[in-house]
Each structure stands twice: as structure tokens, then as C-alpha cells.
Amino acid sequence: MKVIVDNKIPYIREALASLADEVIYLPGNAFTSDIVRDADALITRTRTQCNRELLFGSKVKFIGTATIGFDHIDTAYCKEAGIIWSNCPGCNAGGVEQYIHSVLLLLQSEKGLSLKDSCIGIVGVGHVGSRIKQLAERISMKVLLNDPPRAAHGEKGFTDLQTLAQYCDVISFHTPLVRQGEFPTFHLADYDFFTSLKRQPYIINTSRGEVVDETALCYALNHGYIRDAVIDVWEHEPFINIELLNRIFIGTPHIAGYSADGKANATRMTLEAFCKFFGKEINFKIILPEMPHMPFDSNENIRQIQIYDPRFDCQVLRRYPERFEQLRGDYQLRREYK
Ligand SMILES: NC(=O)C1=CN([C@@H]2O[C@H](COP(=O)(O)OP(=O)(O)OC[C@H]3O[C@@H](n4cnc5c(N)ncnc54)[C@H](O)[C@@H]3O)[C@@H](O)[C@H]2O)C=CC1
Numbered sequence: 077m078k079v080i081v082d083n084k085i086p087y088i089r090e091a092l093a094s095l096a097d098e099v100i101y102l103p104g105n106a107f108t109s110d111i112v113r114d115a116d117a118l119i120t121r122t123r124t125q126c127n128r129e130l131l132f133g134s135k136v137k138f139i140g141t142a143t144i145g146f147d148h149i150d151t152a153y154c155k156e157a158g159i160i161w162s163n164c165p166g167c168n169a170g171g172v173e174q175y176i177h178s179v180l181l182l183l184q185s186e187k188g189l190s191l192k193d194s195c196i197g198i199v200g201v202g203h204v205g206s207r208i209k210q211l212a213e214r215i216s217m218k219v220l221l222n223d224p225p226r227a228a229h230g231e232k233g234f235t236d237l238q239t240l241a242q243y244c245d246v247i248s249f250h251t252p253l254v255r256q257g258e259f260p261t262f263h264l265a266d267y268d269f270f271t272s273l274k275r276q277p278y279i280i281n282t283s284r285g286e287v288v289d290e291t292a293l294c295y296a297l298n299h300g301y302i303r304d305a306v307i308d309v310w311e312h313e314p315f316i317n318i319e320l321l322n323r324i325f326i327g328t329p330h331i332a333g334y335s336a337d338g339k340a341n342a343t344r345m346t347l348e349a350f351c352k353f354f355g356k357e358i359n360f361k362i363i364l365p366e367m368p369h370m371p372f373d374s375n376e377n378i379r380q381i382q383i384y385d386p387r388f389d390c391q392v393l394r395r396y397p398e399r400f401e402q403l404r405g406d407y408q409l410r411r412e413y414k
Pocket residue numbers: 144145146165166168169172199200201202203204205222223224225226250251252253254259260261282283284308309330331332333334
């Protein structure tokens with residue numbers, strides 16, 4: 077069996093060596109139709125567009141993406157071609173929670189936002205959004221939730237985007253990128269959304285760049301509809317808007333979910349799906365690096381910033397914006413301290 081694997085997926089090599097006869101490691105953007113033609117399976121990240129152009133005429137029967145997002149997989153084409161695919165629900169929600177926790181504390185300490193007197197709006201309340209809800213409640217913020225697909229299933233406790241626009245001091249996006257259908261998220265935050273905001277909120281986007289219309293975001297920043305923004309995901313990655321990066325409070329290179337724990341979860345879940353599909357026994361071990369020992373502060377807010385300070389990632393990106401993809405690929409994965 078031949079498997080082509082994204083060479084930036086950690087903790088996978090040893091496990092996969094015992095599961096496949098031939099394994100080829102390549103950068104995610106170097107998968108071509110010629111290379112995948114005689115492969116049985118692909119193991120990818122968000123950097124490989126798995127569509128007709130790549131897959132037509134190939135032997136590929138299984139695609140595992142070691143990510144939660146799957147907007148890079150043309151699921152309609154996979155269905156038509158009989159290709160089974162899997163993603164990793166919840167794998168990196170802890171990493172994104174760690175990122176948002178530090179961001180909220182920095183909005184308080186650096187921007188003067190009083191968290192206990194503020195209301196956060198969470199758009200998309202799945203694995204990540206649910207953890208942000210619990211986090212916000214723990215730090216005494218008021219919370220409004222928006223998730224039309226869940227509301228349409230009869231679940232309670234959700235409200236509409238207009239209500240978030242009216243009452244929230246922070247609005248954080250946690251939806252998948254969906255371009256079609258009943259609940260599309262492409263440019264969900266557009267000109268109309270930004271100009272309807274009543275409390276000049278802070279905007280946080282760790283979902284997908286295309287969920288926020290960046291032109292409208294710049295307009296909102298320049299005309300005072302929003303106070304500031306924290307952006308981890310960008311339209312047109314890796315060619316990001318450098319003017320926007322330099323204008324906002326924090327900008328990072330799509331690493332909100334980059335914890336070692338989250339990456340290990342993703343590798344394990346992907347290999348489990350791979351084994352299940354090919355009828356192989358699951359007997360591999362994923363070994364995480366040791367937790368670094370740090371002299372932690374007794375104040376829990378200071379400790380959180382010691383554990384992860386997104387301003388550092390922002391500084392590096394501002395210095396080397398043209399190295400967006402390299403900064404991601406060579407990222408020093410964080411640990412999730414419990
Ligand atoms: N920056 C990063 O490193 C990371 C980014 N992500 C992004 O965040 C997204 C969310 O991650 P999870 O919570 O794990 O996914 P999830 O699939 O568990 O949750 C997504 C939620 O969004 C809701 N949703 C769908 N359409 C919506 C709409 N039009 N309006 C409001 N809500 C809507 C869904 O009903 C669901 O509850 C991922 O799809 C991915 O694109 C996820 C992890 C890391």
C-alpha cells in the first residue's frame with residue numbers, strides 16, 4: 077500500500093512505517109495529480125486542495141486530514157469518486173481555547189477591557205466555541221451564542237447575529253468555512269455586519285480568513301465600528317494583508333490550534349480512521365514531548381500569559397510576513413497545561 081503524507085504532520089512517521097509498504101512525505105502544497113495517481117491513501121493538512129484536479133484518475137480510496145477544518149476537501153467530488161475521507165473533530169479545541177484565553181487577558185491588561193463587565197458573542201458553538209463559552213463564563217463574562225445550524229435542530233440558548241451586534245463588546249468567530257447551502261459562512265462578517273455593531277466591539281477570528289470580509293474589516297477599523305481586532309486566519313493565506321497585520325492588536329500565522337497535544341490528537345485520530353478503513357489493527361503509540369518545567373507565577377492570569385503569549389507570535393509574523401507558511405511549518409508547538 078502506498079500513502080502520501082504531508083511532511084509537517086508531527087508524531088506520525090514511526091506509527092505509519094508499520095502500517096504501509098511505501099510512505100512518501102511531501103510539503104502539503106506539493107501534492108500533484110502525477111504524484112497521487114498510484115497512491116491508495118493521502119494524509120493531509122489544510123494545505124492540500126483535495127479536488128477533482130488532484131484526484132481524477134487516481135487510485136486514492138481514502139483521505140485523512142489531520143485537522144478539524146475540511147474546506148480544502150471537495151466532499152462532493154469525493155462522494156462522486158467513491159473516496160472516503162475523515163477529519164478530526166475536537167482535536168485542537170484545547171489549543172484554540174489557550175489562544176483565546178491569553179487574548180482576552182491581554183485585551184484586559186493592554187486595552188483596558190473589563191472582562192467581568194463585558195459581553196462576548198460566540199459565532200459557531202461547536203468543539204471550540206463550546207470551550208470558549210465555558211472559559212468566558214469562568215472569567216465572569218456575559219455570553220451570547222450564535223449557531224443557526226444548532227438552533228435549526230431545535231437546540232435552545234442561541235440568538236441571532238443582530239443581537240450579538242447590539243450587545244457584545246467582543247465577538248469571536250468559530251465556524252467552519254461553508255460557501256454554499258442553508259448556513260453559509262463565507263463573508264459572514266461583511267460590511268452590513270460591521271456597520272450594524274453598536275458597542276464598538278473587539279473582533280477575534282480564529283476560524284477561516286474567508287469568514288470575515290477583510291475589506292469590510294479594514295473599513296470598520298478605519299471608521300470606528302470596531303475597537304480593534306485579533307486575527308489568526310487570513311483571506312488569501314499565505315499572502316496576507318500586511319497593512320492589516322500592522323494595524324491590528326494581534327495578528328498571528330494560523331497557529332491558534334497549534335498545541336503539541338492538539339497535533340497529537342489529530343495524528344492519532346487520522347491513523348485510527350486510516351486503520352479502520354483499511355482493516356488494520358490499531359497498535360501504534362503517539363509519544364508527546366515532555367512538559368517543559370517553568371517557574372510559574374502564583375497569579376493565574378500572569379501564569380496564563382507565561383504559558384502562552386500570542387504577542388510573541390505576532391512580533392515574529394510582523395517581522396517576517398512573507399514567511400507565513402514557514403512560520404507555521406517550523407512552529408514550536410505549545411503544551412496545554414491543565
Ligand atoms: N486557527 C486555527 O488554528 C484553527 C481553526 N479552526 C477553525 O475553526 C472552525 C471551528 O472549529 P470546531 O469548533 O472544532 O468545529 P465544529 O465543527 O465542532 O463547530 C463548528 C460550529 O459552527 C457552527 N456553524 C456552522 N455554520 C454556522 C453559521 N453559518 N453560523 C454560525 N455557526 C455556524 C456549527 O453548527 C458548529 O456548531 C473549524 O472549522 C476551523 O475552520 C479550528 C481549529 C484550529
